[in-house]
Amino acid sequence: MLKEMNLEEFTLELASASPAPGGGSASGVAGALAASLSTMVMNLTIGKPVSAGYSEEWQQRLRAAKAVSDEARGKFLELMEDDTKGFLSYMAAIKLPKTTDEEILRRKAAIEAAKQAVLEVPRTIALEAVKLYDAIETASQIGNPSALSDAGVASLLLDTAVKGAVYNVKINLPMVKD
Numbered sequence: 453m454l455k456e457m458n459l460e461e462f463t464l465e466l467a468s469a470s471p472a473p474g475g476g477s478a479s480g481v482a483g484a485l486a487a488s489l490s491t492m493v494m495n496l497t498i499g500k501p502v503s504a505g506y507s508e509e510w511q512q513r514l515r516a517a518k519a520v521s522d523e524a525r526g527k528f529l530e531l532m533e534d535d536t537k538g539f540l541s542y543m544a545a546i547k548l549p550k551t552t553d554e555e556i557l558r559r560k561a562a563i564e565a566a567k568q569a570v571l572e573v574p575r576t577i578a579l580e581a582v583k584l585y586d587a588i589e590t591a592s593q594i595g596n597p598s599a600l601s602d603a604g605v606a607s608l609l610l611d612t613a614v615k616g617a618v619y620n621v622k623i624n625l626p627m628v629k630d
Contacts, residue, residue: 454533454536455532455533462481471543472535473532473536474535474536474539475616476535476538476539476573476577479535479612479620480529480613481528481529482610482612483580483584483609484524484529484532485606486609486613487521487524487587488521488525489591489603489605490518490521490524490584490591490603491521491525492599492602493591493595493596494514494515494591494595496595496596496599497591497594497596498514498515502596502597502598503596510594513590514595517587517590517591518587520583520586520587524584527580528580528613531573534569535573535574537569538569538572541565541566541569542563542566542567542569542570544566545563545565545566567624570624574616574624575617575621577614577616577617578613578618578621581610581617582614588610591606592604
């Protein structure tokens, strides 16, 4: 859905009057961008002349950080999708019929299930983002010095992902009873 859009289409959809995608999905994108920049720093360092004198320990740290960053990028993109799907399922649940007792129960169950997703996805974005901090720190400490600004931007984007996800949890938390 969102992953197949180009950047122009995605930003237009984000700017539209539709409530989804919104801040949760944008937080997922911020995380994916942070992970991508972290991977870029590793790719500009591993096997390059700049790292020729690095110890085996540093080489391993770089490879491990790259693996974490690579995996995180994909996870964040999935979470971006899941956030929008979760909110849209909540909106669909609200619109379910409520004329019979059975419909009322079905609608209530659907709303409660959707509320959990609306909270769980941004919570997961924040938790996944925390896992990426060490990789970005490695990029900042021993990555190619010419890419230090990219590691810095990755750090800022990751902070945005965490804060945006937490804001989404906080705004939606009051609607959940449990």
